[in-house]
Amino acid sequence: MTAETPRTPGLPKAQVRPAPDRTSTPTPSKVDRxxxxxxxxxxxxxxxxxxxxxxxxFGRASIEEICEAAGYTRGAFYSNFSSLDELxxxxxxxxxxxxxxxxxxxxxxxxxxDTVEVLVNRVIEALTLxxxxxxxxxxxxxxxxxxxxxxxxxxxxxxxxxETLARTLQDVVDLTDLPPALRSGASLARAVMAxxxxxxVEMLLGTGTEELKSWLRTLLLALLD
Amino acid sequence: MTAETPRTPGLPKAQVRPAPDRTSTPTPSKVDRxxxxxxxxxxxxxxxxxxxxxxxxFGRASIEEICEAAGYTRGAFYSNFSSLDELxxxxxxxxxxxxxxxxxxxxxxxxxxDTVEVLVNRVIEALTLxxxxxxxxxxxxxxxxxxxxxxxxxxxxxxxxxETLARTLQDVVDLTDLPPALRSGASLARAVMAxxxxxxVEMLLGTGTEELKSWLRTLLLALLD
DNA sequence: TGTATCGGATACGTCAATGTATCCGTTGTT
DNA sequence: AACAACGGATACATTGACGTATCCGATACA
Numbered sequence: 001m002t003a004e005t006p007r008t009p010g011l012p013k014a015q016v017r018p019a020p021d022r023t024s025t026p027t028p029s030k031v032d033r034x035x036x037x038x039x040x041x042x043x044x045x046x047x048x049x050x051x052x053x054x055x056x057x058f059g060r061a062s063i064e065e066i067c068e069a070a071g072y073t074r075g076a077f078y079s080n081f082s083s084l085d086e087l088x089x090x091x092x093x094x095x096x097x098x099x100x101x102x103x104x105x106x107x108x109x110x111x112x113x114d115t116v117e118v119l120v121n122r123v124i125e126a127l128t129l130x131x132x133x134x135x136x137x138x139x140x141x142x143x144x145x146x147x148x149x150x151x152x153x154x155x156x157x158x159x160x161x162x163e164t165l166a167r168t169l170q171d172v173v174d175l176t177d178l179p180p181a182l183r184s185g186a187s188l189a190r191a192v193m194a195x196x197x198x199x200x201v202e203m204l205l206g207t208g209t210e211e212l213k214s215w216l217r218t219l220l221l222a223l224l225d
Numbered sequence: 226m227t228a229e230t231p232r233t234p235g236l237p238k239a240q241v242r243p244a245p246d247r248t249s250t251p252t253p254s255k256v257d258r259x260x261x262x263x264x265x266x267x268x269x270x271x272x273x274x275x276x277x278x279x280x281x282x283f284g285r286a287s288i289e290e291i292c293e294a295a296g297y298t299r300g301a302f303y304s305n306f307s308s309l310d311e312l313x314x315x316x317x318x319x320x321x322x323x324x325x326x327x328x329x330x331x332x333x334x335x336x337x338x339d340t341v342e343v344l345v346n347r348v349i350e351a352l353t354l355x356x357x358x359x360x361x362x363x364x365x366x367x368x369x370x371x372x373x374x375x376x377x378x379x380x381x382x383x384x385x386x387x388e389t390l391a392r393t394l395q396d397v398v399d400l401t402d403l404p405p406a407l408r409s410g411a412s413l414a415r416a417v418m419a420x421x422x423x424x425x426v427e428m429l430l431g432t433g434t435e436e437l438k439s440w441l442r443t444l445l446l447a448l449l450d
Numbered sequence: 451t452g453t454a455t456c457g458g459a460t461a462c463g464t465c466a467a468t469g470t471a472t473c474c475g476t477t478g479t480t
Numbered sequence: 481a482a483c484a485a486c487g488g489a490t491a492c493a494t495t496g497a498c499g500t501a502t503c504c505g506a507t508a509c510a
Contacts, residue, residue, distance in 0.1 A: 037457065037507085057367060059284020062497060075459045078499070135370055138363065142282060145360055145429040155430055179450075181443040191444055198423030204370035205380050218406045219416055223448055225404070262477080262487065287467060300489045303469070 042080050044070045046091050054132035058088060058139045085143075089150070092140045096157040099128055103161050107168045116175050119168060120220045127196050127216075129209050134200050158193065165189035172224055188224070195219050267305050269295045271316050279357035283313060283364045310368075314375070317365045321382040324353055328386050332393045341400050344393060345445045352421050352441075354434050359425050383418065390414035397449050413449070420444050 048070035052061045063084055067077050081087045106126035114122075128134075144151040166185035169192065173183055182188055199216045203209070273295035277286045288309055292302050306312045331351035339347075353359075369376040391410035394417065398408055407413055424441045428434070 035456070035507090041457080055371075057284065057371065059282065064497070073459050074498085076457075079456095079458060131370075135367060138367055141426065141429050142360065142363055142367075145356075146280075146282065148431070151430050158430075179443065179447050182447055190440075191447070194420060194423035194426070194440075194444060196423065197426040198419035198421065201366065201419070201422040204366050205376050205383075206373070215415075215419075218404065219419060219448075222404050222407055222416070223444075260477090260486070266487080288469095289467070298489050299468085301487075304487060 038080070041072065041076055042090075045072065045077060045080060045087065046094055049087050049091050050095065050132065050136060053088070053091070053136050053139065057135075058084075058143075088140070088143070089153075091136070093153070093157075095133060095136070096154075099133075100157065100160045100164070102126065102128070103164050107164050114171065116172055116225050117221065119172060120217060120224060123165065123168065123192060123220065124213055124216055129200070129203060129212060131203060131209075134203055138204070162186070162189045162193060165192055169224075176225055178224075191223060192220060195223065263305070266297065266301055267315075270297065270302060270305060270312065271319055274312050274316050275320065275357065275361060278313070278316070278361050278364065282360075283309075283368075313365070313368070314378075316361070318378070318382075320358060320361070321379075324358070325382065325385045325389070327351065327353070328389050332389050339396065341397055341450050342446065344397060345442060345449060348390065348393065348417060348445065349438055349441055354425070354428060354437060356428060356434075359428055363429070387411070387414045387418060390417055394449075401450055403449075416448060417445060420448065 045066065049061075049066045052066045052069050056065070061084070063077055064074055066084075066087070067074050070076075077087075081090070103126045107122060140150070140154060144154045163186075166189040168185075169188040170185035172188060173185060178188075182191060196216065199212055199219065202215070203212055207215075270291065274286075274291045277291045277294050281290070286309070288302055289299055291312070292299050295301075302312075306315070328351045332347060365375070365379060369379045388411075391414040393410075394413040395410035397413060398410060403413075407416060421441065424437055424444065427440070428437055432440075
């Protein structure tokens with residue numbers, strides 16, 4: 001009940017199952033590709049989970065609540081995931097990928113000779129300050145703190161972003177005089193991420209986005225200039 | 226069952242109840258002071274909650290689990306708190322107070338003329354890097370993100386620490402050349418807390434305490450020197 | 451168009467956790 | 481020492497969320 005969003009099926013195609021032993025591949029393009037409908041359902045559940053986790057928190061979110069928000073019943077959930085943790089994990093990977101792409105997009109190709117200020121502005125532009133995402137990310141961080149496996153996943157994603165940042169910040173290394181320990185793109189990237197992580201705490205306590213961007217700029221310039 | 230810690234009562238004295246209308250104060254020192262036993266029970270429940278929240282997370286911790294860890298039954302809990310949130314709140318206030326005291330203790334009186342490096346070392350010494358506390362604090366931060374009231378509480382506590390830091394950092398303002406926006410004890414304190422908050426994220430992902438202190442020192446020196 | 455199969459819905463049993471109502475031992479007072 | 485009140489334990493009823501077993505409509509392939 002109270003479902004008003006999807007309710008519109010999709011169009012399957014193939015599945016991941018035990019593979020009915022197709023010795024003679026009928027159509028060369030349907031080996032184990034997951035069904036279309038399935039993909040949509042998964043995606044919708046993940047999106048709904050994002051909203052619910054952001055609003056209620058992981059601890060207080062129930063499977064049913066998420067399904068309701070997505071316009072499905074628990075049957076759909078259990079058909080796609082085996083636990084709430086698994087969904088949470090999938091959600092994190094999905095969004096983290098988006099973030100990485102975004103950062104990569106904005107900082108993509110280094111534009112040769114820029115001033116530090118210009119570089120800082122691009123970096124700030126690239127870093128996310130979306131409150132919902134920050135909240136979900138923070139919950140995930142807490143999970144990582146309790147599971148080496150999850151921590152590894154999160155670290156891996158951070159590394160991707162960090163490396164992108166490092167390439168951009170490589171230029172800064174020569175533009176300004178930095179303490180020895182910070183004289184590398186990698187360590188500068190690590191520093192920028194730390195500052196970002198720190199500033200973001202204030203966002204959770206109510207500071208507005210613009211104010212925070214300004215504060216972030218101040219800090220980064222103080223550090224890098 | 227499985228209780229092996231307290232189980233030893235305390236000694237009452239008075240209570241907060243509707244006050245039996247004592248018009249003629251019998252003994253001038255027992256107006257509404259909470260019972261001794263009560264205080265101990267509360268304290269033990271709070272300590273147990275700290276351990277349980279740190280290990281299992283707020284979302285997965287049950288009231289019973291905490292009572293068990295404290296050596297009580299749920300009866301004791303409901304006699305002292307009305308919800309898990311309330312206990313969590315009390316726990317936060319308790320620990321936050323300890324932290325504030327500690328920071329105040331270490332940075333208490335400013336020692337006149339120190340080098341920036343010495344000041345930074347004292348600041349680092351003062352800032353907590355206790356993993357359990359960081360985790361509980363992060364959970365609380367997430368609650369604050371969803372409740373203006375809780376956010377206000379947390380901000381208040383941060384302000385206390387920030388002001389202590391500000392007094393200490395007041396000296397730095399003249400010792401080094403900083404960007405205009407950072408030329409005050411208050412903004413420097415805000416910056417130091419941001420860096421601290423940022424570095425602490427790495428701790429949750431597995432970086433060790435010493436490594437982190439070193440990294441924190443690097444960042445603070447780069448910022449302040 | 452027929453049909454095997456897939457994806458999600460429905461219905462059910464289970465369990466852990468909650469909150470309350472009540473009881474009993476302990477404590478401080480007279 | 482007796483007593484009144486307090487603090488915590490015990491017992492109980494309730495509920496909400498979970499996971500599973502099964503069913504039905506939709507879909508792709510022949």
